[in-house]
Amino acid sequence: MTPTPSPVAKFTPQPVPGTRPFWEGTQAGELRLQVCDSCGTHVLYPRPHCHQCGAETLSWVRASGRARLYSYVISHLAMPGWAGQTPYV
Numbered sequence: 001m002t003p004t005p006s007p008v009a010k011f012t013p014q015p016v017p018g019t020r021p022f023w024e025g026t027q028a029g030e031l032r033l034q035v036c037d038s039c040g041t042h043v044l045y046p047r048p049h050c051h052q053c054g055a056e057t058l059s060w061v062r063a064s065g066r067a068r069l070y071s072y073v074i075s076h077l078a079m080p081g082w083a084g085q086t087p088y089v
Contacts, residue, residue, distance in 0.1 A: 010081035019046045021060040031063040 015023040025032030034043040038055035049056045076087045 008080040008083075011079070018048060022046050025062065032060050033063055034058040035061050 013019075013023060022032050034046060035041070035058065036043060036050035036053060036055050037057040037059055039050060039053040041050055041052040043050060043058060048058075050058060072089060074087050074089055078084070078086050082088065
């Protein structure tokens with residue numbers, strides 16, 4: 001008899017101080033992202049500086065809900081912990 005493999009847990013993000021506002025937004029049903037206080041560039045994914053001008057002064061804002069989607073992925077190959085739940089976006 002072959003042993004049944006133990007289930008693999010799904011990845012669960014662990015908020016750190018630099019990403020906490022983003023994850024708190026997901027719990028509130030909001031998309032929160034950073035905006036550069038110097039040049040106004042929106043920054044997503046959370047980082048300590050603006051990728052456009054290099055400024056280190058970023059504020060958190062709630063996304064307006066208006067955007068243009070350029071691409072997305074439908075995964076048919078299960079990542080660890082997602083077996084039997086494909087496809088997923």
